[in-house]
Amino acid sequence: xxxxxxxxxxxxxxxxxxxxxxxxxxxxxxxxxxxxxxxxxxxxxxxxxxxxxxxxxxxxxxxxxxxxxx
Numbered sequence: 284x285x286x287x288x289x290x291x292x293x294x295x296x297x298x299x300x301x302x303x304x305x306x307x308x309x310x311x312x313x314x315x316x317x318x319x320x321x322x323x324x325x326x327x328x329x330x331x332x333x334x335x336x337x338x339x340x341x342x343x344x345x346x347x348x349x350x351x352x353x
Contacts, residue, residue, distance in 0.1 A: 291302050307315060 289302075289306050310318075
């Protein structure tokens with residue numbers, strides 16, 4: 284697998300989110316999920332020292348979804 288290295292150097296005054304947006308849109312859904320999960324694991328290790336399994340899950344704020352009929 285060929286690795287692509289992304290980089291951009293600009294003054295902080297001119298920084299915007301366009302580079303990040305383009306970078307993440309180029310990544311597969313699997314890669315974005317894997318990186319997000321790795322960041323969550325790092326966060327829990329830094330804050331709590333270990334992963335608390337019951338709280339280490341996706342937020343479930345939607346109970347059901349119905350399709351609108353038109």
